[in-house]
Amino acid sequence: MERTLVLIKPDGVRRNIIGDVISRIERKGLKIVALELRTLDAETARTHYEEHASRPFFPSLVDFITSGPLVAMVVEGDRCVEAFRALAGATDPVAAGPGTIRGDFALQVQANIVHGSDSTYSAEREIKLFFPDLG
Ligand code: DAT
Numbered sequence: 001m002e003r004t005l006v007l008i009k010p011d012g013v014r015r016n017i018i019g020d021v022i023s024r025i026e027r028k029g030l031k032i033v034a035l036e037l038r039t040l041d042a043e044t045a046r047t048h049y050e051e052h053a054s055r056p057f058f059p060s061l062v063d064f065i066t067s068g069p070l071v072a073m074v075v076e077g078d079r080c081v082e083a084f085r086a087l088a089g090a091t092d093p094v095a096a097g098p099g100t101i102r103g104d105f106a107l108q109v110q111a112n113i114v115h116g117s118d119s120t121y122s123a124e125r126e127i128k129l130f131f132p133d134l135g
């Protein structure tokens with residue numbers, strides 16, 4: 001069964017919409033198989049976003065993702081990488097369609113509420129980083 005890493009980023013936690021995001025995942029028919037509230041250290045944040053290390057927004061992205069507790073989840077289901085990316089909507093929340101998480105709740109590209117792995121390869125790497133004990 002395919003798995004993906006989902007984060008409810010610190011902006012989503014601060015805005016008290018953990019329940020709404022989880023509800024959308026469950027309504028879709030996806031299964032949460034691991035879940036943890038935690039605050040990332042900078043090194044873990046830099047590893048998680050390593051593909052963006054050379055981008056100008058990288059330092060700000062690391063500050064943002066470590067700015068408070070986030071919810072990390074492993075989500076399982078048929079084509080769940082693609083399915084969750086569709087639930088999340090486009091990276092830029094202004095371009096994200098209504099009915100998507102980012103489209104409904106966000107306005108700024110950095111504070112866009114959720115992360116979802118972009119491929120099964122990324123999912124495997126990210127799940128290992130967040131949940132090293134998961135089989
Ligand atoms: P996604 O989260 O949709 O996979 P991404 O991997 O391209 O998007 O970027 C990771 C995060 O970095 C994204 O959720 C928000 C932030 N980000 C992306 N592009 C940005 C930009 N041009 N300015 C500021 N933050 C940006």
Ligand code: MG
Pocket residue numbers: 118
């Ligand atoms: Mg990405």
